[in-house]
Amino acid sequence: METIGKGYYRKESYEKVTGKAKYTNDFETRGILHAKMLEHGLLGMPAALGNSLSTSLSVSY
Incomplete structure (x- = not known):
């Protein structure tokens, strides 16, 4: 144990x-x-549920 x-x-x-x-x-x-x-602060659960994600804005960028 020299350290x-x-x-x-x-x-x-x-x-x-x-x-x-x-x-x-x-x-x-x-x-x-x-x-x-x-996330919800206390429960660690998502604050909302997403049904879809639109990438049209990011693709046009």
């Missing part, structure tokens, strides 16, 4: 501290279709 109580080097730590690390929000996602499922 207990000792620090260790992490490859990404320098980039995080200096602000050079890339996170998912740093990348531009222009032209990509995004979707989000809404």
Whole structure:
């Protein structure tokens, strides 16, 4: 157990501290279709049921 109580080097730590690390929000996602499922806060159930999905707007974009 020679690692207990000792620090260790992490490859990404320098980039995080200096602000050079890339996170998912740093990348531009222009032209990509995004979707989000809404849920009821307490029950974890969908807030509404969808019967169909129209992609005509996204296809014309």
